[in-house]
Amino acid sequence: MIRPVGEHGLLAETGSLELSHRVHAALRAERPEGVVEIVPGPETVLVVAPGADQGRLRARLEAVVDRERGRTGAGAAEGPVVTIPVVYDGADLDSVAALAGIPVAEVISRHCGRELVVGWLGFAPGFAYLTGLDPVLEMPRLDTPRTSVPAGSVAVAGPYSAVYPGPSPGGWRLLGRTSVQVWDVAADPPSLFRPGMRVRFEPVAA
Amino acid sequence: MIEVLAPGPYATVQDLGRPGYAHLGVPRSGAADVGSLKLANRLVGNPEGLAGIELTFGMARFRFRDGAWAALAGAPLEAEMGVPFWVPAGGELRLGAPARGMRTYLAVRGGIAVEPVLGSRSTDSLSGLGPEPLRAGTLLPVGPPLGGIHADLAPPPAPRPPVLRVLPGPRADWFVPEALDVLCGRPYEVSQDSNRVGVRLRGPELARARNGELPSEGMVVGAVQVPPSGQPIVFLADHPPTGGYPVIGVVRAADLPVAAQLRPGDQVRFTTRRGP
Known part of the structure; x- marks a missing residue:
């Protein structure tokens, strides 16, 4: 579920920290236009994008959450x-x-x-x-x-x-x-x- | 160089803050009333994001060691508002208390050029990043002028009614169904302990529909966060980047300056109506 946070924010509910990390990492790797903040939490990821098309951003965010949710077994924690x-x-x-x-x-x-x-x-x-x-x-x-x-x-x-x-x-x-x-x-x-x-x-x- | 002779109740250097670091625990900070800082900067021919001085309830005095163009915007003082004025070398700028509003912005041509921290010269009152709040004796360097002065007059905007338009969510469902009506019903009073972190309000209690703790989540400026007391807080520039109390609604960006100019004791209303 994606919840609106005022005019410029969207809060994606991930339900788990691991999915929050995957969504956070994916959004940082391919940052949608206009996104200023990507803030993961234990069960959410907040995206703030003043001036961005909120409809398009929401669709993009939904797609990223769905894709990352489907990537089972891919551990969030990578790197050294x-x-x-x-x-x-x-x-x-x-x-x-x-x-x-x-x-x-x-x-x-x-x-x-x-x-x-x-x-x-x-x-x-x-x-x-x-x-x-x-x-x-x-x-x-x-x-x-x-x-x-x-x-x-x-x-x-x-x-x-x-x-x-x-x-x-x-x-x-x-x-x-x-x-x-x-x-x-x-x-x-x-x-x-x-x-x-x-x-x-x-x-x-x- | 500008010497602070008296900072008034509370004065800080502010620009547009530190966007992009919320995931590392860094508040955005920056001017509480961004529009007024930008206006003051435009009046002296600065780019809108240069650092100026945010006065809280005026009453400050400055000595300009070098002559400079300056301008004031925001909470109106008896001094000339909305026009650039020249302060000669050695001249003293004495500012009184605002007739209304809370925060006045002083811009100087060239901008306040203290050392930036994470790309910003703003004092973050929550985390302590950026320069110390101004004290008597603080010396503030001024940057080189950038561009010419184009605007020479900006009529002070008419006072705006103390009404904050909110968009419900993201956690309106944590409250009883009538909570939004309660929020938008009788006015709230601005509490004494309001600051750059948030405007703390006293008034009708916003009752929760569920118990338990909300896992910490990202917060935005304008968020109306409701702690267990049921008394809402409207987040301003130095709000924590994450928080664990549910947010019932978020103030529209256009009304953030209204929130930033509320004084302790003021009455403020909320509305979910879209129109002005």
Whole structure:
């Protein structure tokens, strides 16, 4: 289903993050005329195209969604795996271990044990919701968010992990830190993480 | 170079923002009332997208170290609106509070030439990208003039009634069937905590037809987002690129300047009628 979003936007319902990524990638590869933004979400892709023929764009979007839905087995996540080295010395490492009922070493091995996929970005520029977290590490946010979390903090909350791209307030549970700069306005693109990208964390010594 | 002597309640550098980065979590930002920034730029012979200064509730003072043509558009001040004027070297521009509206745009021939970030000089109040908001003592470089001044007069537009035309959706079905009628019924009052992210409104509650959380999805400027309180927020330039509260309708592009000029305490109505 394609829903209108004002005069210039269309929201394609994909129903799954994997299809969102495929539609997002397809639209980026063959961008319809006039399209300014292509924004994937867990179950949708928003397309914004001021001045474009909305009827034609809608037909095009429907065709892309149908085509990508039919491509079964084609994994959304392609391209290389980005490895993020992490020093696991986060302030919440012990409490995460206690909440999960496992030793700290197992928190680390479970966090590193799976390949994650960049779901979508939001909250702040370059802040990626990394999906595919080991369910044992799923836990609620902190009751009281921190007023400042340093850039490079590696954290978990709910079914997601993330790397804080810059210093900001935050309620996620901190497992460690990375020296990798995931957000750099001087780089093109400025964000290391893009929707659909595969990510793996790797423990390193401090 | 222009020296900020006093920025007024809140003043920022704004151009047309950072389109194309929403999927990386970057708000578009840019002038809240795009039409007024473009008009101010045209008046001084600038391309419409050069950076100017967005004043919130006026009351700013600037010293021009070099002489320059300048123009004002948007919320009307006692100063000359809609005509280019010359500020001599060393001259001080003193601006009062607007008689109505919220945001006034000061364009200077050549544009404000602070360092761009991701292709834009706009201050993004949500993400912190771009230059800091103006403070007393901020020095603003001015770019070289581009082209001649063609327009020399633009009569200030007549005040527009505080009515926002909305297109229903994309999540009108998350609300009870009568919610759109409620939205378009009695007026809403603009709350004090409105800002460049959005105009927060107080008034009849928009009740949901379903519980649960909407998965995060892309948002647009003008979206009327409804948090669990049932009190709508109209997104402006610095809105988050994704959000998890349902959007009952989207304000028509032609009415975004009306939304951007609403003041705390103003009454505003919505309508789903198409006509003016």
